Amino acid sequence: MLTGTALFLSSILTLAAIYAVIALALNLEAGVDGLWDLGVVSFVAVGAYTYTMLTVSPASAGQSYIMGFGLPMWVGVLAAGIAGSIVAFLIGKPTLKLKNEYFLITTFAFAEVIRQILTNERWLSNGVAGVYNLAQPFKTYFTPSVYPYILLLLLVIIVFIVYVVVHRLTYSTFGRSLKALRENEPLALTAGIRPDRFHIRAFVIAGFFAGTAGAFYVWYSTVITPSLFTSDITFFVWMAIVIGGLANNKGAIVGSVIFVLAGESLRFLDLGSGFAVRMASMKIAILGLILIAILKWRPQGILPEKKVKFSNSSKNS
Amino acid sequence: MESIVYGIVTASIILLGSVGFSMTLNAENFINIAHGQMLLLCAYITLFLNAYMSIVPAAIIGILVTGVFGVLFYKVFYRPIKKRGAMVLLFTSVGLAYVINGVVGTIFGTTTFAYKIPNVKEIIPGMTPYQLLIIIAAICSTLFLHYFLTKTKIGKAIRAVSENSDLAKTRGIDTKRTSNYVWFIASSLAGLSGVFLGVIGSIHLEMGWNQILIILAATVLGGLGSIYGVMAASVVIGLSMELGVLMIPSYYRLAIAFAIIIIVLLIKPDGLQSLWNKSGKRVA
Amino acid sequence: MLEVQNAKKYFGGVKAVDNVSIQVKKSSITGLIGANGAGKTTLFNMISGFIPLTAGTVIYEGEDITNQPAYKISTKGIVRTFQTPLGFPRMTVMENMLVFAKNRNAGIFTAIKTSKKVTPLEEEYIERARKILKDVGLGNKEDAWVSDLSAGELKILEFARPLMADPHIFLLDEPAAGINPANLNSLVTLIKDLRNKGYTFLIVDHNLKFIMNICDYIYVMADGKLIFEGLPDEVANADCVIESYIGKKKTEDTVSN
Numbered sequence: 001m002l003t004g005t006a007l008f009l010s011s012i013l014t015l016a017a018i019y020a021v022i023a024l025a026l027n028l029e030a031g032v033d034g035l036w037d038l039g040v041v042s043f044v045a046v047g048a049y050t051y052t053m054l055t056v057s058p059a060s061a062g063q064s065y066i067m068g069f070g071l072p073m074w075v076g077v078l079a080a081g082i083a084g085s086i087v088a089f090l091i092g093k094p095t096l097k098l099k100n101e102y103f104l105i106t107t108f109a110f111a112e113v114i115r116q117i118l119t120n121e122r123w124l125s126n127g128v129a130g131v132y133n134l135a136q137p138f139k140t141y142f143t144p145s146v147y148p149y150i151l152l153l154l155l156v157i158i159v160f161i162v163y164v165v166v167h168r169l170t171y172s173t174f175g176r177s178l179k180a181l182r183e184n185e186p187l188a189l190t191a192g193i194r195p196d197r198f199h200i201r202a203f204v205i206a207g208f209f210a211g212t213a214g215a216f217y218v219w220y221s222t223v224i225t226p227s228l229f230t231s232d233i234t235f236f237v238w239m240a241i242v243i244g245g246l247a248n249n250k251g252a253i254v255g256s257v258i259f260v261l262a263g264e265s266l267r268f269l270d271l272g273s274g275f276a277v278r279m280a281s282m283k284i285a286i287l288g289l290i291l292i293a294i295l296k297w298r299p300q301g302i303l304p305e306k307k308v309k310f311s312n313s314s315k316n317s
Numbered sequence: 318m319e320s321i322v323y324g325i326v327t328a329s330i331i332l333l334g335s336v337g338f339s340m341t342l343n344a345e346n347f348i349n350i351a352h353g354q355m356l357l358l359c360a361y362i363t364l365f366l367n368a369y370m371s372i373v374p375a376a377i378i379g380i381l382v383t384g385v386f387g388v389l390f391y392k393v394f395y396r397p398i399k400k401r402g403a404m405v406l407l408f409t410s411v412g413l414a415y416v417i418n419g420v421v422g423t424i425f426g427t428t429t430f431a432y433k434i435p436n437v438k439e440i441i442p443g444m445t446p447y448q449l450l451i452i453i454a455a456i457c458s459t460l461f462l463h464y465f466l467t468k469t470k471i472g473k474a475i476r477a478v479s480e481n482s483d484l485a486k487t488r489g490i491d492t493k494r495t496s497n498y499v500w501f502i503a504s505s506l507a508g509l510s511g512v513f514l515g516v517i518g519s520i521h522l523e524m525g526w527n528q529i530l531i532i533l534a535a536t537v538l539g540g541l542g543s544i545y546g547v548m549a550a551s552v553v554i555g556l557s558m559e560l561g562v563l564m565i566p567s568y569y570r571l572a573i574a575f576a577i578i579i580i581v582l583l584i585k586p587d588g589l590q591s592l593w594n595k596s597g598k599r600v601a
Numbered sequence: 602m603l604e605v606q607n608a609k610k611y612f613g614g615v616k617a618v619d620n621v622s623i624q625v626k627k628s629s630i631t632g633l634i635g636a637n638g639a640g641k642t643t644l645f646n647m648i649s650g651f652i653p654l655t656a657g658t659v660i661y662e663g664e665d666i667t668n669q670p671a672y673k674i675s676t677k678g679i680v681r682t683f684q685t686p687l688g689f690p691r692m693t694v695m696e697n698m699l700v701f702a703k704n705r706n707a708g709i710f711t712a713i714k715t716s717k718k719v720t721p722l723e724e725e726y727i728e729r730a731r732k733i734l735k736d737v738g739l740g741n742k743e744d745a746w747v748s749d750l751s752a753g754e755l756k757i758l759e760f761a762r763p764l765m766a767d768p769h770i771f772l773l774d775e776p777a778a779g780i781n782p783a784n785l786n787s788l789v790t791l792i793k794d795l796r797n798k799g800y801t802f803l804i805v806d807h808n809l810k811f812i813m814n815i816c817d818y819i820y821v822m823a824d825g826k827l828i829f830e831g832l833p834d835e836v837a838n839a840d841c842v843i844e845s846y847i848g849k850k851k852t853e854d855t856v857s858n
Contacts, residue, residue: 036404094583101348101541102582105533109575112530120568165713172712173699173723176692180700183689186651191701191766192676201709231526235411242408278423281522285419291412295405296398309744310695310719310727 003145010152012264017155018216019256022237024159024166024249025209030238031247031305032170033202034182036100038234039091039107042114043207045229046087047080047214049118052131052224054079065126073137077215084211085204087114092203096196111231118226130225134218155216159253162209167249169205171308178202179247232284239291245301254302263287319443320559326448326517328555329455333510334528335535335547336462337503343479343542344499345395347406352507353529354417359383359508360515360524361421364430372434372516380508387504388497396496414525422522430520451513458506459548466544471498479542527571531558534574538581553577602627602801603648603679603770608657610643610825617643619825620657625770630792630802632816634809634836639822641805642684645774648803649681650674661770680763681772686755688762690748694739697747697758698730699723701765730765737761737791753784760791770801777808789815813837 022044029035055076058068071079095106118125125131142150169175177198180188185195218224236259244255266283294301338352363372363379394413398405437446466472475495477485485492514524535554539546554574561573603625610618618640625631635641646652648659650671658667666674675681689697702723719727734740737757742750750758756776763771776792777785792802792815806812812819812833819836821829829839836842 036407094579098582099541102537104348105537106579106582108530108533109578113572113575116569116572120566168715169709169712171718172709172715173702174709174712176696176700179692179696180689183691184687186671186683187687187689188700189651189671190649190675190681190763192672192703193700194670194672205709235415238408238411278426281419281422281427283419284415285423288412288415288417288419292394292409292416295401295409295412299398299401299405305691307693307744307746308696309693311744 007148010148012260013257014148014152014155014220015264016257016260017152017159018213018220019237019240019260020159020253021162021213021216022210022233023240023244023252023256024162025206025213026237027241027247027249027252028166028169028175028178028209029202029206031241031252032175032182033178033199034100035096035199035203036104037107037203037206038104038231038238039109039111040206040210040237041229041231041233042087042091042107042111043084043210044214044217044233045111045114045118045226047084047211048218048224048229049125049214050083050211051076051080051215052134052218053125056131056134059126063126063129063131064123065131066124073135073215077212080215081208081212084207084209084214086207087211088204088207089200092200096199096203108231108234111234115226115229118229125226128226130223132223134222134224136219136222151219155220158216163249163253166209170247170249174198174201236287239287241301242291243294243301245303245305247305248301248303251301251303258302259287262290318441320563321556322441322443322448324556324559325552326451326555327559328552329451330510330513330517331528331531331535331555332455332548332551333458333506333513335532335539335551336459336544337506337510338532338536339539339542339544339547340475340479340499340503342536343544344475344496345399345406347403347410348533349410350407350529351390351410351414351417352503353525353527353532354414354421355383355387355504355507355525356511356514356528357421357522357525358386358417358511360511360520361425362508363512364425364432364515364520367432372432376509376512379512380505383508383511384501384505387500387507390504391496391500414529418522418525425522427522430515432515432520434516447516451517454509454513458509462502462506462544465502471495475499530571531574534578537578602662603803604660605644605648606658606660608644608647608659609655610640610647610652611655616825618647621822621825621827623820623827623830625801625803626818627801628796628799629817630796630804630815632812632819632833633803633805633822634807634812634819635822637807638824640825641822642774643825644822645681645772645805648674649679649772676766678767678769679772680766680768680770682759682774682776684775684778686759688747688750688755688758690746692747693743694734694745694747694750694758695727695730695743697762698734698743698765699726701762702726702730703766726765733761733764738787752779753781756780756784756788757791760795768800770803771795773802773804773806775806776804777806777811785811 022040026037026040030037053065053067054069054071055073056068057070059065091107091110095103098106119128121127136147136151137154138150139147177188177193180191180193181195181198189195217228221228240255240259241252242255243258244253245251263283266279266286334352334356338349341349341352359379362382363375366375366378390413394409395406398409434447439445440449466476474485474490475498477490478492478495510528511524514528531554535547535550538554539548539550554577557577558570558573562570565573605621605623608618608621609616621640621644623633633641633644643652647654650669650673653668658665660666661677661679666677689700731740731743734743737760739754739757739761742754747755747758776788780788789811796802804812804816816833819831819833820827821836821842829836829842831839
């Protein structure tokens with residue numbers, strides 16, 4: 001019983017870690033820079049498919065997808081990130097010039113179009129059938145009973161790395177310029193900050209990390225189908241950073257963990273077998289209520305954006 | 318011919334959904350993602366009532382109830398946080414969309430439903446009386462809305478608030494009252510659109526999400542918040558979605574709508590309205 | 602130093618700025634007055650690159666900067682302020698200052714590699730910002746959110762920020778608007794101080810007393826056209842100015858100045 005719970009918990013935390021990577025990416029572009037990106041799932045989807053197509057063996061009989069090079073996993077992860085960046089660049093270049101609302105709608109639209117292409121172009125991605133039995137990293141070195149913990153550990157390390165990178169970017173001159181654009185674009189212009197250039201950089205970096213998160217998602221689920229990449233992911237990650245605190249990187253991680261825990265812990269409620277199908281609906285209703293409540297009573301999130309102080313660091317003069 | 322009929326019917330349904338969306342966008346200045354779920358809500362309320370009565374009274378009650386829900390949601394969720402800005406409102410509406418969708422899903426489950434409606438013959442190829450009714454209803458609603466916004470006192474007040482709510486307030490317009498009207502009308506129109514979707518197709522949990530995407534497309538194409546621009550855009554999108562499937566596989570209907578807005582945005586960043594509304598530039 | 606030649610801006614059929622030429626001399630304080638809608642702010646927006654000119658040229662230090670983008674113009678040493686100074690509200694005063702420091706092009710990869718919170722270069726900028734803040738009287742506010750500052754402090758921060766980037770000319774859009782008389786005096790002192798240090802100013806304002814008091818040379822606009830230019834005394838006594846802009850009530854104000 002105990003090991004069952006522990007396994008379940010580690011599985012939830014692994015999922016939370018994947019969300020945290022996407023949340024950190026989104027936090028940079030949406031929290032620090034003020035981009036209203038409702039299409040972050042595009043990067044995740046493209047990253048996941050790029051990773052899969054590069055690392056699996058060629059399509060067998062009855063399947064059909066491109067590539068299948070059987071490349072090493074780390075190459076796949078890197079390629080996933082690069083693919084995410086490229087998609088971000090292609091989407092961002094024409095739309096980042098537009099008003100916030102237009103940007104929001106276009107990113108949302110792109111995400112849907114990408115999912116439809118993955119669903120319907122069977123030659124590309126094996127369509128709705130997806131690809132199954134995908135490999136997991138370092139699996140052969142461990143017995144199956146401990147492997148879930150190893151995967152969790154690996155993802156915790158990854159979250160830490162992404163956190164450090166995003167944290168440094170946030171508090172660098174680059175991050176400060178992004179914040180300036182978010183706070184007051186006309187004034188930032190008078191400081192010589194070029195909006196399109198900074199926005200696209202933030203967007204492409206976010207695309208990179210969200211793209212790698214796609215690969216990690218494949219590790220976790222071991223299958224890939226287009227239905228994994230609905231706009232729900234976008235909204236869930238947004239919820240996670242709003243709950244955790246926009247523009248606070250620790251908040252992005254905390255928010256992801258709370259969000260996933262809140263959603264999954266509902267599984268413990270035993271309401272009879274007939275209710276299982278409806279549980280998914282009840283879950284999203286409760287998550288929606290949590291979001292509304294946070295926005296109403298704690299709009300800065302659990303961990304509000306940090307004040308950047310320099311007075312302690314260089315008082316010696 | 319059938320495609321054109323379908324196109325017009327689709328356009329009518331999009332129009333009913335988008336006009337309300339634009340009204341709230343104008344009046345409250347935020348993108349109300351939950352608007353799509355108002356279609357769903359009304360479709361399911363009508364479905365529930367349809368078990369006890371015929372479709373017409375069920376739909377009428379459903380639409381009125383949805384309108385009331387719209388006003389209630391505004392008062393409970395949006396108005397108290399209006400000062401916090403568009404971002405907070407937007408995500409509150411995302412939360413509300415999930416709540417509505419989740420509650421409806423918890424009650425009705427994930428089954429796909431259809432209304433109990435009498436079978437009818439086609440009047441002309443591809444057009445049943447239901448489709449005719451939908452087109453007529455859309456035209457009537459448009460005319461009614463035009464009359465309401467331009468001729469009645471409260472309609473003029475709504476337009477004044479949309480253009481400049483501070484000024485409207487100083488001129489003595491009761492913005493709370495106009496807001497109630499806006500939310501009631503917008504939600505009822507969404508409801509009507511939702512029932513029609515159920516009549517020509519089926520009722521399922523995804524309909525709200527699918528429709529809000531198309532509504533967003535029409536809104537962008539029409540130029541954010543321009544009600545007449547959105548009407549034109551709905552027709553363009555509805556027709557091109559249905560005519561487009563003659564050339565492209567039907568599962569790309571939605572993709573066609575988005576392809577259009579992406580192209581339009583790249584050429585004319587202010588949407589269709591900038592084609593005829595030159596005054597938009599003068600303000601800048 | 603800054604010269605605008607035959608600038609025109611049409612919005613549809615409306616001539617917001619119609620054939621206006623002005624000159625701002627180095628280390629001068631030049632004023633631009635006119636009633637609401639006279640086209641002053643439009644002219645400002647054109648000089649600073651926020652809106653394109655319909656026709657005409659803007660020349661700065663002998664270089665044609667007409668219709669260059671705003672971010673480029675500001676790097677040449679031309680800074681502007683806005684009618685309502687908001688600053689960057691959810692950033693501290695110090696961060697507001699640092700945004701205007703010139704080191705923002707530090708690369709992304711450098712940032713990822715750097716483990717130090719404050720680099721030596723930034724250290725320099727921080728010291729510099731502290732000095733400027735102290736000079737303008739905001740020395741104790743460096744860690745405050747800008748959204749928590751008073752209106753007067755915001756106005757002062759508006760001057761302090763651009764000083765980080767060694768500007769040459771300030772374009773001030775209604776600096777005296779919404780300021781109480783006590784703060785106004787310190788504002789006047791601040792501007793005059795800066796001018797004595799060699800900075801140049803072009804100021805748009807409604808407050809005639811303020812403009813007359815501070816400017817070396819004044820341009821008067823009405824309905825998009827330049828209707829008069831001259832020294833403060835000449836402007837005060839010009840009939841057309843009194844007629845078109847000052848009206849009856851404010852005449853006494855002007856004369857008593």
